[in-house]
Amino acid sequence: MTTVLVPRLAIDGGAPVRTTLLPYGRQSVDASDVAAVSGMLTEALLTTGPHVAALEAGLAGVCGAPAAAVNNGTSALQAAYHALGLGEGDEIVVPPLTFAATAVSALWLGARPVFADLDPNTLTLSPEAAARACTDRTRFLVPVDFAGLPADYDALRAATGRPLCADAAHSLGATYRGAPAQAAVDAATLSFHPVKHITTGEGGAVVSRDPEVVARVKRLRHHNLLPDPDTGAWAYTLEAPGLNLRLPDINAALGVSQLRRLPAFLERRRALARRYTALLGAGPLAEHLELPPGGDESAWHLYVLRVRGAFAARRRWVFDALRAEGIGVQVHYAPLHQHPLFRRLGDHAPGAFPVAEDYGARCFTIPLFPDMTDADQDDVVSALHKVLGAEP
Numbered sequence: 001m002t003t004v005l006v007p008r009l010a011i012d013g014g015a016p017v018r019t020t021l022l023p024y025g026r027q028s029v030d031a032s033d034v035a036a037v038s039g040m041l042t043e044a045l046l047t048t049g050p051h052v053a054a055l056e057a058g059l060a061g062v063c064g065a066p067a068a069a070v071n072n073g074t075s076a077l078q079a080a081y082h083a084l085g086l087g088e089g090d091e092i093v094v095p096p097l098t099f100a101a102t103a104v105s106a107l108w109l110g111a112r113p114v115f116a117d118l119d120p121n122t123l124t125l126s127p128e129a130a131a132r133a134c135t136d137r138t139r140f141l142v143p144v145d146f147a148g149l150p151a152d153y154d155a156l157r158a159a160t161g162r163p164l165c166a167d168a169a170h171s172l173g174a175t176y177r178g179a180p181a182q183a184a185v186d187a188a189t190l191s192f193h194p195v196k197h198i199t200t201g202e203g204g205a206v207v208s209r210d211p212e213v214v215a216r217v218k219r220l221r222h223h224n225l226l227p228d229p230d231t232g233a234w235a236y237t238l239e240a241p242g243l244n245l246r247l248p249d250i251n252a253a254l255g256v257s258q259l260r261r262l263p264a265f266l267e268r269r270r271a272l273a274r275r276y277t278a279l280l281g282a283g284p285l286a287e288h289l290e291l292p293p294g295g296d297e298s299a300w301h302l303y304v305l306r307v308r309g310a311f312a313a314r315r316r317w318v319f320d321a322l323r324a325e326g327i328g329v330q331v332h333y334a335p336l337h338q339h340p341l342f343r344r345l346g347d348h349a350p351g352a353f354p355v356a357e358d359y360g361a362r363c364f365t366i367p368l369f370p371d372m373t374d375a376d377q378d379d380v381v382s383a384l385h386k387v388l389g390a391e392p
């Protein structure tokens with residue numbers, strides 16, 4: 001593993017808490033993963049082989065609904081939007097607190113992402129705000145299970161009457177009302193980027209209880225080729241443009257192995273989150289930090305904090321000081337509507353989405369990944385004490 005050296009002196013001019021950077025997220029690859037990949041490299045099919053189907057079967061078990069694997073989470077969003085019928089002139093409602101792909105994927109289909117603010121208690125799409133954002137062009141909502149916590153799907157449905165396509169890139173393994181979260185929506189998209197719950201290097205999937213949605217994704221990922229048995233066993237017909245969004249079997253084999261480890265990954269993420277909450281939620285740090293929402297129903301992809309009180313307007317300083325202590329903090333996310341692309345596309349004057357804007361100005365993410373040790377976590381907490389114990 002490459003180590004990143006910490007470039008600057010710590011804030012007090014002395015030694016930093018860590019001399020190499022602890023990242024905010026990182027994959028866990030062990031000997032069983034290596035054996036799974038190296039063992040399949042001499043097989044006949046490196047793509048369109050049996051490992052993709054095995055990964056899909058495993059995902060269906062975890063998510064409670066059939067799955068179609070694709071080559072990344074962005075492809076999953078585009079394929080799901082397409083499969084749900086999104087097209088030219090349509091709208092979807094999305095929260096501003098998400099990765100760019102959630103909204104940009106609609107643009108590629110000629111549709112418009114319309115932003116709606118967050119529920120301050122969950123940091124997910126607000127049902128009331130979503131209802132206000134709906135028009136007669138709204139095809140569906142895209143709730144984002146931010147940091148691993150499922151949005152309130154039932155309340156979103158009740159408030160808007162629209163289908164839900166959850167961006168579940170953060171929430172593999174999360175539950176909603178006691179059952180797998182992805183089974184509670186019309187479709188959900190997953191990402192297997194290395195910082196996510198399982199990795200395939202790059203990879204993603206669409207999950208849906210509707211077999212036609214899954215079938216459409218499978219056709220789209222394979223050029224939209226339709227078999228044509230009347231003409232011959234070799235033949236296919238093309239009725240609509242498709243793409244190559246296939247996940248190679250090399251990656252799928254890694255995914256199958258990682259899925260076996262998912263229960264342990266989730267248990268460790270939840271344990272680390274509970275420990276952070278215990279260590280940061282009391283004592284002097286509590287005055288300066290707002291903790292994230294969610295309990296064991298969350299899949300805890302991220303542990304996100306907000307500075308408050310004397311440090312509320314000093315996120316940049318706190319961020320830089322933590323980096324100088326060797327803590328790989330990150331920001332998830334600067335609200336999407338503030339990017340020039342979306343400012344051009346909508347009337348997003350400052351204050352348009354006050355919950356997301358306030359969150360975006362004060363948030364930062366601290367390290368959380370399954371192979372992180374308690375000693376690593378203690379370093380994060382020590383650095384927070386050091387930085388937030390300084391004069392604001």
Ligand SMILES: Cc1ncc(COP(=O)(O)O)c(C=O)c1O
Nearest residue numbers: 072073074099101169191192193
């Ligand atoms: C919320 C969210 N949606 C979509 C994506 C896109 O996934 P990928 O990087 O696999 O394309 C990500 C990944 O960073 C994400 O965090």
